[in-house]
Amino acid sequence: MTGNFDWQGAVFEPPTGRVHAGASELPGNCRVLVYGGTRQVLLTADGSLPTVYQAAACIQQSAAGLLRIGQQNGQEYAVLLAYDAAAATFDYPGMQLVGIRELLPDAAAAREIPAILRGYHLYSWDLQTRFCSRSGSRLVWSEQELAKVGPHGSVYPRVSPAVIVAITRGSQILLAQSVRHRGGFYSLIAGFVEPGESVEQAVHREVREEVGVEITNLQYLGSQPWPFPDALMLGFSAEWAGGEITLAPDELIAAEWFYPDRLPMLPPRMSIARGIIARVCSSLMKS
Structure with a gap:
């Protein structure tokens, strides 16, 4: 039960x-990532990212240019920099802004999601990283790599490691409802890695802090970029080793042990949380 999703x-x-x-x-078939508003991306009527030609009106209104972010399966992608599509004063014939999170449950959009997440990470970082933190000088994009250049060398996009873990006890899985999802779905215990920690130490600490239990048999399952704004989620499974659930009230409003056939509302498909829950519950039902 290892590997990426x-x-x-x-x-x-x-x-x-x-x-x-x-x-x-750029080649004419290059797909352009145009972001705007609150975590939104511009899509064509068939749910695809626009080509350079289709996004021409947006491109003409941005002086910041385009950022090539790479190719996947032979398809090239570029991000329109320093541009807020939601604030633009023109219409998008045959296109619309769609919330990135809304796309996650949509299997039809799956082929575009990796590029959308990768692009949004770089788009957000570009907006937040305009000047050198040491000299105050303006940073410029490198011509050779996905980095910016200033008087003190290259500055690379920030990636913040975070851990997420599925805890099992016998034939049950521990799921929790965050204060951010009040009245909504249940998910797994998760949190950012702190300075000086290994990812394994971070898992143990987060579990102890949020639900007050101890775990054992920690196993790595896979990872997922989550650019809201810059996380890299590292997924694990673990077994309950002792303790009763004690909630951290500033983090959680509920946490319970669930049987795989009696699960509450879950996170959207294509999220690492949903993927881990599916894997672990499938394993529990077979055991």
């Missing part, structure tokens, strides 16, 4: 040509 698809190949490019440098 199938929907992530093939590895992204590095960009070809200049990374920070103009529209004329």
Whole structure:
């Protein structure tokens, strides 16, 4: 029960040509990621990302240019930088802005999701990282790699490691409802890795802090980028080793042991939480 989740698809190949490019440098079939509003992306009527030609009106209104983010399965992708599609003053014939989170349960959009998440991470980082933190000088995009360059060298996109774990006790799985999902779905225990911690230590600490139990037999299952804004989720399974559930009130409003055939509302498909829950529950039902 190891490895990455199938929907992530093939590895992204590095960009070809200049990374920070103009529209004329991109192939006509390159898909353009146009973001705007609150975590939204522009899609065509058939749920695809627009080509350079289809996104021409947006591209013409942005002076920041395009960022080549690589190729997946032979398809090239680029992000329109420093541009808020929701704030634009023109219409999008045959296109609409769609919430990125809304796409996660949509199997039809699965082929585009890896590029959408990768692009949003870089788009957000670009907006937040305009100046060198040491000198205050403006940073510029490298022409050779996905990084910015300043007087003190290269600055690379931030990636924040976070852990998420499915805990089992006999034939049950522990699921919790976050204060952020009040009245909504149940998910797994998760949290960011702190300075000086290994990811294994972070799992034990988060479980102890949020639900007050001890775990054993920690096993790595897979990973998923989650660019809200810059997390890399590292997924694990573990077995309950002792203790009673004691909630951290600032983090959780509920946590319970569930049987695999009596699960509550769960996170959206294509999220790592849903993938781990499905794997672990399938294993529990076979045992």
